[in-house]
Amino acid sequence: MKQNVIENIVKNDLxxxxxxxxxxxxxxALLMKFNEYxxxxxxxxxxxxxxxxxxxxxxxxxxGNKNETVLGTELYKDIKNMKYRFETGYYLDSYVGYSNExxxxxxxxxxxxxxxxxxxxxxxxxxxxxxxxNNDPExxxxxxxxxxxxxxxxxxxSAYYPVEMSDVIQxxxxxxxxxxxxxxxxxxxxxxxxxQKNRKLREMITVTIGLVCGQIKSKHYTTYLSTxxxxxxxxxxxxxxGKSPDKPASNxxxxxxxxxxxxxxxxxxxxxxxxxxxxxxxPNACSFCDDVFAxxxxxxxxxxxxxxxxxxxxxxxxMLVRSPDILDLVQKAMDNEEIDISxxxxxxxxxxxxxxxxxxxxxxSYRLYLAGKKVLIAPAKRVNPAKNIGFLNKKEVExxxxxxxxxKHLSLGKTQxxxxxxxxxxxxxxxxxxxxxxLIRRLALPLRVIKKYTNKAEINNE
Numbered sequence: 001m002k003q004n005v006i007e008n009i010v011k012n013d014l015x016x017x018x019x020x021x022x023x024x025x026x027x028x029a030l031l032m033k034f035n036e037y038x039x040x041x042x043x044x045x046x047x048x049x050x051x052x053x054x055x056x057x058x059x060x061x062x063x064g065n066k067n068e069t070v071l072g073t074e075l076y077k078d079i080k081n082m083k084y085r086f087e088t089g090y091y092l093d094s095y096v097g098y099s100n101e102x103x104x105x106x107x108x109x110x111x112x113x114x115x116x117x118x119x120x121x122x123x124x125x126x127x128x129x130x131x132x133x134n135n136d137p138e139x140x141x142x143x144x145x146x147x148x149x150x151x152x153x154x155x156x157x158s159a160y161y162p163v164e165m166s167d168v169i170q171x172x173x174x175x176x177x178x179x180x181x182x183x184x185x186x187x188x189x190x191x192x193x194x195x196q197k198n199r200k201l202r203e204m205i206t207v208t209i210g211l212v213c214g215q216i217k218s219k220h221y222t223t224y225l226s227t228x229x230x231x232x233x234x235x236x237x238x239x240x241x242g243k244s245p246d247k248p249a250s251n252x253x254x255x256x257x258x259x260x261x262x263x264x265x266x267x268x269x270x271x272x273x274x275x276x277x278x279x280x281x282x283p284n285a286c287s288f289c290d291d292v293f294a295x296x297x298x299x300x301x302x303x304x305x306x307x308x309x310x311x312x313x314x315x316x317x318x319m320l321v322r323s324p325d326i327l328d329l330v331q332k333a334m335d336n337e338e339i340d341i342s343x344x345x346x347x348x349x350x351x352x353x354x355x356x357x358x359x360x361x362x363x364x365s366y367r368l369y370l371a372g373k374k375v376l377i378a379p380a381k382r383v384n385p386a387k388n389i390g391f392l393n394k395k396e397v398e399x400x401x402x403x404x405x406x407x408k409h410l411s412l413g414k415t416q417x418x419x420x421x422x423x424x425x426x427x428x429x430x431x432x433x434x435x436x437x438x439l440i441r442r443l444a445l446p447l448r449v450i451k452k453y454t455n456k457a458e459i460n461n462e
Contacts, residue, residue: 002053005030005062006044012377014061015041016216016285019164020190021055024198030055032164037408038219039283040164057197060189061285063379068185068295071192075296076322087350087357089295091320092327094349096304097341098316107158107241108249108303109317112182112209114339115299117149118329119180125206126177130155131163137234137259140222143168145175158241160217160276165191173201180207184216185291192296207326210294212302214356220411220418221281226256227420228271231264248311249303271424278431279400280407280423287367287401290360290381292353298323305352317341318349362389363397370401392437399430399437 005021017040022030029046042055056062066074068089076082076090084090102110102117119125132144132155141159145168146152165187172179181191188208195202226232235256242253247267254272255265266272275281294300304316321327333339350357365386371378372385389397406426411418 002051003056004048004053005042005055005059008056009059009061010041013284014288014377014379015039016061016186016283017041017162017164018060018187018190019166020058020060020169020187020194022164022166023169024054024058024194026052026054030166032166034162034219036412037283038162038221038223038281038411040162054197058190058194060186060193061288061379063381065193067380067382068189068291069382071189072295075192079322079324082322083346085346085350088293088320088346089291090322091346092322092324094318094320094344094346095330095341096309096316096318096344096348097339098314099339102153102156103314104243105153106156106315107252108301108315110156110315111317111319111339111341112211112301113152113156114333115209115326115329116146116152116180116182118333119207120147120149120152122329124178124325124329125180127172127175127179128152129168129172129179129181131159131182133159133237135236137236140235140238145171145179157239160240161222161238162216162219169194169201172204173198176204178206179204180209181205182209182211184211184213185294185296186213186285186289188294188297189291207299207323208297210297210300212293212300212353212356213289214359215276215279215282215286217276218281218283218408218411220407221275222256223418224275224281224411224420224423225254225266225272226258226264227418228275229254229256229264229266231256231258231262232418233262234259243313243315245313247313249313249315250305250310274424274427274431275407278427278434279404280427281411282404282407284404287404288364288371288379288381290364290383292356292360293320299326302349302353305355306348318344318352320346320349362386362393365389366394366397367401370398392441396434396437399434403427403430 009015019032022032022042029048030042031045032040033043035041072089082090098109099114102113106113116128128146131141134142141161141163143163143165235258238256240254242255251268253265253267257263299321302318304318309316361383365383366389368385369387410423
């Protein structure tokens with residue numbers, strides 16, 4: 001019997017919940033549902049052929065499939081003036097800036113919204129697929145097909161909430177046209193793999209737009225933040241990236257409205273960062289991702305987390321462009337002053353995502369080592385398992401893995417009310433230890449610098 005995602009991916013806790021397997025299953029045997037941890041997984045709802053392994057061939061976490069470097073080379077290597085960095089994958093050019101028209105209503109500089117609306121307005125695509133708010137407290141966001149600018153604008157902003165693509169892919173295949181699609185690196189890798197198996201899908205998706213991602217979150221992350229904001233219960237509306245004119249862009253806020261009309265608001269520095277940075281409510285599959293810059297997309301957007309931009313409360317976007325057509329579109333818009341952007345070195349782009357790169361490269365190598373030591377199933381990645389990443393780094397990885405697992409069980413099955421206080425109390429010892437580790441690291445750095453220059457001076461004196 002051939003492999004399937006239920007036995008090989010879901011049961012090994014490697015499913016990211018993208019839904020592409022369910023969309024592509026020729027027997028319609030898979031259905032996407034929330035599991036007890038608030039994460040999407042496929043479940044078997046029909047009869048699966050023992051001779052079919054299509055679901056495995058489109059899964060982004062099946063290590064039997066091509067990795068991002070191989071797929072990226074097939075897509076982009078032969079394009080004129082294409083460059084390559086191991087950190088970013090292929091790219092033509094990089095930019096920083098914003099769209100004055102969409103900046104205020106977007107998570108960062110509004111450049112992704114500008115591109116999506118431009119693609120529709122200039123008749124480059126017929127439809128745009130993106131994540132949009134959904135009027136259902138059990139499913140607050142979903143992928144939707146947008147056919148006009150107004151529907152795209154309603155989808156503007158970030159959603160740290162689980163979504164899946166099975167329904168929207170099936171609808172797309174039944175509605176021919178030219179599509180642009182936005183998504184996270186793993187989702188769009190799955191779509192690239194699916195396109196290799198389905199020519200119609202491959203030809204219909206004419207533009208892919210990626211978003212830099214450090215991790216996704218379960219439903220319980222949103223529930224936790226709502227209780228932290230004193231507006232728990234069934235939620236009607238949430239905003240993950242609100243901007244305040246008196247605060248830097250990095251200190252954005254989460255806000256929500258529940259079914260009784262109660263409103264809540266909590267800033268990044270007031271507790272949101274604890275849950276996000278320490279990987280609470282993060283699916284296990286995210287622990288085995290090494291794609292930071294959505295390497296298989298025609299253009300990728302991210303926040304400009306650089307000192308010279310992050311203090312601007314309005315937000316600023318960075319983007320890497322891989323498609324000549326998108327590059328031409330951007331350059332013409334620059335010349336016509338439709339957008340306020342300029343080129344920026346790829347080194348600066350890499351610097352802006354230094355934390356995510358450390359997470360998905362150095363820390364990943366140690367997580368792979370731990371998985372091997374525990375005889376756990378883990379996908380092969382482009383970094384090798386490594387034991388020696390430094391004592392302080394190792395302990396921080398271990399503590400975050402512990403909190404990641406604890407958060408799942410503390411919120412088990414609690415779709416409406418999560419006791420924020422009890423979760424914080426449980427996590428506090430681990431967070432204190434991480435704080436101490438970072439203090440030791442900061443104190444050790446000057447000592448290393450002094451030692452380095454002392455040794456150099458001694459050599460010169462000799």
